[in-house]
Amino acid sequence: MPQYKVAIVGAGPAGYFAAQALQNSQSDELQFSIDMVERLPTPWGLVRSGVAPDHPKIKTVSKVFEKIAAEPGFRLFANVELGSDLTIDQLKEKYDAVVIATGSAVGKKLGIAGEELPGSMSAATFVPWYNSHPDFKDHTIDLSCDTAVVIGAGNVAMDVARILALEPSELDPTDTADHAIDSFKASAVRNVVISARRGPEHAAFTSPELRDLPKLGHTNVIMNKSDISDAISRAGDEPAKDVKSNLDAMLLIAEKEATHHERTITFQFLATPIEIKGAGRVEEVVFQKTGSDEIFSIKCGLVITAIGYEATSLEGVPYEKGKVVNTDGRVHENVYVVGWAKRGPSGVIGTNKSDAADVMKLLVDDLTTPKSAGDITDVITHNRVVTQAHWQVINQAEVAAGEPLGKPRRKAVDREELLRLGRL
Numbered sequence: 001m002p003q004y005k006v007a008i009v010g011a012g013p014a015g016y017f018a019a020q021a022l023q024n025s026q027s028d029e030l031q032f033s034i035d036m037v038e039r040l041p042t043p044w045g046l047v048r049s050g051v052a053p054d055h056p057k058i059k060t061v062s063k064v065f066e067k068i069a070a071e072p073g074f075r076l077f078a079n080v081e082l083g084s085d086l087t088i089d090q091l092k093e094k095y096d097a098v099v100i101a102t103g104s105a106v107g108k109k110l111g112i113a114g115e116e117l118p119g120s121m122s123a124a125t126f127v128p129w130y131n132s133h134p135d136f137k138d139h140t141i142d143l144s145c146d147t148a149v150v151i152g153a154g155n156v157a158m159d160v161a162r163i164l165a166l167e168p169s170e171l172d173p174t175d176t177a178d179h180a181i182d183s184f185k186a187s188a189v190r191n192v193v194i195s196a197r198r199g200p201e202h203a204a205f206t207s208p209e210l211r212d213l214p215k216l217g218h219t220n221v222i223m224n225k226s227d228i229s230d231a232i233s234r235a236g237d238e239p240a241k242d243v244k245s246n247l248d249a250m251l252l253i254a255e256k257e258a259t260h261h262e263r264t265i266t267f268q269f270l271a272t273p274i275e276i277k278g279a280g281r282v283e284e285v286v287f288q289k290t291g292s293d294e295i296f297s298i299k300c301g302l303v304i305t306a307i308g309y310e311a312t313s314l315e316g317v318p319y320e321k322g323k324v325v326n327t328d329g330r331v332h333e334n335v336y337v338v339g340w341a342k343r344g345p346s347g348v349i350g351t352n353k354s355d356a357a358d359v360m361k362l363l364v365d366d367l368t369t370p371k372s373a374g375d376i377t378d379v380i381t382h383n384r385v386v387t388q389a390h391w392q393v394i395n396q397a398e399v400a401a402g403e404p405l406g407k408p409r410r411k412a413v414d415r416e417e418l419l420r421l422g423r424l
């Protein structure tokens with residue numbers, strides 16, 4: 001029975017769904033050994049370090065990942081980095097196919113003056129910081145200002161704004177990093193402005209997320225009714241279904257009776273950021289009213305851009321415009337790409353399932369004679385690989401640590417601490 005070896009680089013949703021598609025395509029004539037390589041000591045990618053902690057339902061997909069990992073022939077090699085521990089060429093030589101599933105972790109830049117000032121950062125820093133990503137644990141986020149501006153009109157901008165404007169004790173029963181909860185409790189931020197460069201009819205928010213906003217128990221959410229009615233007129237009689245659904249949800253927000261909480265999220269539309277100003281740190285953002293000459297500014301001490309992501313480049317893998325160069329997921333030779341590294345940062349977690357399945361069909365079509373060139377264990381020289389068994393110990397320890405605190409888990413935030421929990 002032909003047994004093929006596939007290496008998947010990246011243990012996020014796209015990587016797991018690629019593994020699942022390969023497992024589903026197995027038959028008496030076709031079997032796979034799947035080795036998943038992950039740079040961090042923990043798997044699950046964005047489900048662990050991206051999804052907002054106050055949206056625990058979205059994280060339940062990790063149960064699916066664990067089922068995939070429990071299938072025969074699947075092995076996890078976490079705490080293993082492509083580049084320093086092994087090269088793409090070694091994987092190409094040893095495996096019948098290599099699947100890149102490394103996502104997009106680098107925040108896009110506005111490219112305007114002042115963007116590098118202290119107090120200005122990307123959601124690509126802020127989100128992993130509050131989600132206990134080990135690479136971001138030492139960032140200090142200064143929340144001593146009254147007003148924060150979040151630039152972008154997508155779900156990441158909404159997550160960032162909500163987390164900044166929640167009553168922080170609402171995060172106590174979540175898996176938010178302790179250091180972030182402490183900072184939010186000491187935070188002076190009371191006004192968060194979400195700023196979109198286009199009108200409400202072009203916003204990239206999705207309607208379930210918009211519909212959740214009025215349910216916030218301790219935060220005012222403000223949209224200007226005329227902004228939304230103008231957008232409804234511009235969208236015409238037959239707007240696309242998702243546009244209509246978004247505008248309906250926004251109208252509900254705009255028409256909701258004002259509440260008088262201490263914390264407020266305000267939506268601002270048709271505002272193109274042109275400069276971030278400040279003497280030594282952020283003091284204001286200057287905007288141009290989109291489509292006009294009108295200039296105005298908002299005084300603030302924190303600016304977070306949530307305007308999309310780009311993939312990080314891996315040596316030996318061609319990159320262009322923030323993505324791996326590919327044709328329908330084929331990169332070159334026996335290398336494939338799935339997920340955000342393939343198509344850019346769009347879609348929800350489930351989008352990666354059909355996307356990965358399509359690419360894995362091509363991979364299966366391309367298979368020839370199985371290789372017998374060894375595997376990753378011939379190459380890795382250190383003995384601190386986090387296998388599935390180690391990860392299960394870490395996972396259980398985190399869940400157990402969270403239990404007495406009423407949290408789904410208490411994440412370890414430090415690489416060494418994670419390795420110690422895994423008894424490595």
Ligand code: NAP
Pocket residue numbers: 055109110151152153154155156157159196197198202203204205206209273306307308309345346347348
């Ligand atoms: P996104 O949905 O693509 O939104 C990016 C936003 O940034 C857009 O509003 C875009 O406006 C704006 N933008 C881009 N360049 C800009 C610039 N130079 N100046 C000002 N604004 C700019 O990206 P995302 O929010 O990072 O989300 C990525 C994906 O993850 C999305 O598919 C999202 O739905 C998904 N996600 C889902 C959830 C959830 O389901 N709860 C949570 C988080 C993320 P233009 O349209 O004008 O370009």
